[in-house]
Each structure stands twice: as structure tokens, then as C-alpha cells.
Amino acid sequence: RRLVARLRAAHTAAGFLTVATAVGGAAARYDRSAGSPASASLGLLLEGALVACGAVVVGVVCRRGRSERRLDNRIDRAVTSFLPPAALLLLLLACGYAAWSRPGWNSSGALPGEAVFGVLVLGQGLLVVVLAAVAWSLYRRTPEPRTTLRGLGGPAVAMLACALGGVMTGGVAQRVADWLDGPATPGMGGPSLVEGPPVLLSWQASVIPVLLVLLLAPVTWLVARTARRARRLGPEVEAEYAPAHPDPARTRRIARIRATAVLTDSAPRIVGLVSGATLFLGAGAVVGSWYSGQVPGLALDDAGPFTESLAEAAQATGSWLIGVGFILFVTWGRRAYRDVSARRTIGILWDVGTFWPRAAHPFAPPCYAERAVPDLSSRMCAWTGSTRGRLVISGHSQGSVLAAAAVWQLPAAARHQVALLTYGSPIERLYGRWFPAYFGPGPLQGLHRSVHCWRNLWRATDPIGGPVRIDEGGRPEVDRGPLKDPLVYGRTVGHPLPEPVLGHSDYQADPVFAVERAALLDRLGPVLPRQTAGEVQGSSGKSSG
Incomplete structure (x- = not known):
């Protein structure tokens, strides 16, 4: 519980510091270029405080409770009690500093970090590809037929984890930008006041409906196969129990539960399919965003009105799906504190993940x-x-x-x-x-x-x-x-x-x-x-x- 409290405090503070850096950094750079000594000094002090607080966050995440030879039973009340409020205070100071009157400055363009975000996404994709190559090489040395996805189970899960992080980021950025821009659509030109979220996020949102359409066929096939298996198992259930008075409803229920239990063995195929489609569609989103520099609706306006409308519809649909998914994700997490069944389900996933040594999950508490x-x-x-x-x-x-x-x-x-x-x-x-x-x-x-x-x-x-x-x-x-x-x-x-x-x-x-x-x-x-x-x-x- 102590380590979870430390990590929660550190990650909350990191979120506040990220926003504070994006907001205050732009104003500090302008003040240095404008030649205003007082404002530039305040900007340097703010940036120094952000760097110092960020170093504390990194130290809490990477150092505390990580030694295999030293017992770490410190309470760390200072970390858990004062680190998030300190980061929040820096965020408020950064907002106040950026809102200070600067008559000669009109903000324009996107917030800093768009190029960094693109590099992070590209780096994640390359790391997943390298991990897949290494896993495939290891599998070829000692092949085992029942191994998940022929050794590619780890890279597939890593790809889905990276995609989930991008989706959550995109959902928040899209919805906040839309809320700040009022009736306009951020990033689509016209009277919009907000540049919009990073172009890459818009492309990622656009590929989500395509991914769902691609998944429709295998999911339909899996449902149909489960239904056929349940029908085939009906006579086997009655032959096993040999009831004097068979009950069709009872037979169907037992057969359906047995057929559904087999879905666990089919899950790796769905994971592999989703991961592969996510990798290729994500690569297409990176290429499209960097090649065009515009959101899909504007980048494809030369391809005809139908294609442009289709791209805009995909972008809007994907954006709303991301927002809804983020809300559901947070809601399900909150249910774990109130609903016993949800807490049990999350507890099972938690137990499986934290069974392994902390080298397998360095940002989670030590394994039990x-x-x-x-x-x-x-x-x-x-x-x-x-x-x-x-x-x-x-x-x-x-x-x-x-x-x-x-x-x-x-x-x-x-x-x-x-x-x-x-x-x-x-x-x-x-x-x-x-x-x-x-x-x-x-x-x-x-x-x-x-x-x-x-x-x-x-x-x-x-x-x-x-x-x-x-x-x-x-x-x-x-x-x-x-x-x-x-x-x-x-x-x-x-x-x-x-x-x-x-x-x-x-x-x-x-x-x-x-x-x-x-x-x-x-x-x-x-x-x-x-x-x-x-x-x-x-x-x-x-x-x-």
C-alpha cells in the first residue's frame, strides 16, 4: 500500500508538471526572446522549479523500493502528501505566468510537444518491431506448438499497451480542444481559435473506425463458431447425464457455458489480429500525419468530396469513440472501489501481472x-x-x-x-x-x-x-x-x-x-x-x- 501511494503521487505530479511545462515553457521562451529581464528571470525560476520537481518525481518512481537487497519500509509522508500539491501549485503558477499581459505577443500554432509526441509514437512502434524480431528468433530456436502466437504474444500485448496509451491521450486532447474551441472544430481551419491537438492524434482517431470494421468479421466468425459448438454440445450433455426428463433450456445453458469457456483458447488469435492491425494502421497514421502535416479531412480534400467527407466522418467518429472509451475506462476503474465483482476481476488481472519480478513491470509495486x-x-x-x-x-x-x-x-x-x-x-x-x-x-x-x-x-x-x-x-x-x-x-x-x-x-x-x-x-x-x-x-x- 505504501508503494502504491508513492507511485500514485509521483504519476499524478508528473501529469501536472507536463501541463505546466507545456503552458509555461512557451511564455518563458517568448520572454527571453523579447528582452524583458524581469519576465525572463521569472521564467527561468519557474523552469528551474519544474525541473527540480520533475527530478524528484523520477527519483520516486525509479529509486524508491527498487533494491533487491535493502528493505524499503519508509512511509514517505512528504512524498505522498506534498508532491502532488507542489506540482499542482507549479501548474497554477505556470498558468498565471503565461496569462500575464504581454501586449506584443499573439499566441499562434500548436502547444509545444507535437514533434516529441510523434517521436515517442514512432519509437514505441520500432521497439515493438524489434521485440517481435527477437521473440521470433527465440521461438525458432526452441519451437513449442502451444506457445501463444508462436512467441509473439509479448510483442502483441506491448503493441496494444502502446496503442491504449495513445488512445487515452488522444481522447483527452480531442475533447479538451473541442471544448475550448466552442462551436468550431479544432484543427479544421475556418474561425477556429484553437490549433487543435497534434495532427498525429487526429490520424490515430481516424483509423479507429477502420480497425473496428476489420474486427467485425473475426468477431462475427467467433460468435458463430461458439453458437455452433454449443449446439453440437447439446447431445453430448444429455448423453453424459442421461436425464429421465431432459430440459432443453437446462441443456442449452450447460452447453453454452462449456462453449463459451473455450473462448479463452481463442483469445490469443484475437489479440494477435488486433495487434497486427493496430501496428499497420498506426504506421499509416504516422506516415499520413508527417507527410501531409494536416488532419485527414484537410489532407484528403484533393481526392474528391466523397473521400473528404469519409475522412472527416472517420475522424469525428474515432474522436468520439476515444472520448467514450476514456470515460468508460475511468468509470470501470472507479467501480473497483465500490463493486465487489469488478474489484475481483481487476484483482485477478493484478495478481497475474504482479506475480512476476519487478523487472517485468518496473513501474508497478514489487511482486507479491x-x-x-x-x-x-x-x-x-x-x-x-x-x-x-x-x-x-x-x-x-x-x-x-x-x-x-x-x-x-x-x-x-x-x-x-x-x-x-x-x-x-x-x-x-x-x-x-x-x-x-x-x-x-x-x-x-x-x-x-x-x-x-x-x-x-x-x-x-x-x-x-x-x-x-x-x-x-x-x-x-x-x-x-x-x-x-x-x-x-x-x-x-x-x-x-x-x-x-x-x-x-x-x-x-x-x-x-x-x-x-x-x-x-x-x-x-x-x-x-x-x-x-x-x-x-x-x-x-x-x-x-
């Missing part, structure tokens, strides 16, 4: 796995060493990844005294495909050979968990599934109410869970000491005994 995995491994190693007993460690969802990582850290002697029970586990379905170097077939097979015994439970209705796909001759199979979900089709004496489709939750409610846990305890051999129940429970990324 750096604390949870060693603590859990130390506890298991100490217990097995002091009691000579054996134990079962079970993990659900993200907890199964923590459990596997903790078992990997055990010494070989202690690892042979541990059994692993995972359920609803994304360890192969998500981690194995997106991070094959750490959770691919080779590492998982090594874990299977080194641990005493391992059992994995999964359901066909689970959109997150799945089989680990390890089948080595001479050793018991790891996967047990798909488990029945729901447990019964209709009402019975033991289940007087219709059983819900559990999907990713409540694996412990399935009788198979108790059976498999007892089987692992039997395979471990001797009876465990009385002071433990023979199990350390790991659920949703947290482990407790």
Missing part, C-alpha cells in the same frame, strides 16, 4: 510472489525437515501457480516429501502458453518427475483452469477431468434444488476433490504427524495452513 513463494517454501521445508512427515499442498487458480513455484524452490529431499494438488489451475492453459520458458512442457515435466505425486482437477466449464497435459510413461497421470459441472442435471432427493454451474469456483464442493486428496495422502505413505491436517491450502493467490 517475491515474498509469498519463499515464505511458503521455507515453511514446507522446515516442517518436513523437523517432523520427517509428508504433506499435500493444494492450490486453486493463481494459488496453484504459487504452490508450484514454491515446490520448485524446495530442495530435492524436501520435494520428494510433498504432494501437489491443483484445481482450476491456469498453470498450462495461460502461463504455459504465454510464458513457456518458465511453465512450458519442459519445466512442468521436470516438476512432475521431481515431486512425489501431482494431481490436477479441471472442468470443461472453467474459462481459466485446464489440464496440464503431462503424460509420461511409467508415472500416474496428472490430470483428472473434466469433472461434472453441474454435479447433477435436475432435481434429486440429494439435490432438491437445481445445481448451479460452478465454472471456476468451489472445486472443494465436488466429491472428487476429497477422493483425490485422500488418494494423494495414501500415496505419500506413512501417516502424517497429528499437529497438521496434512494440507496447506492455497486459494486465489494466498496460502495459509
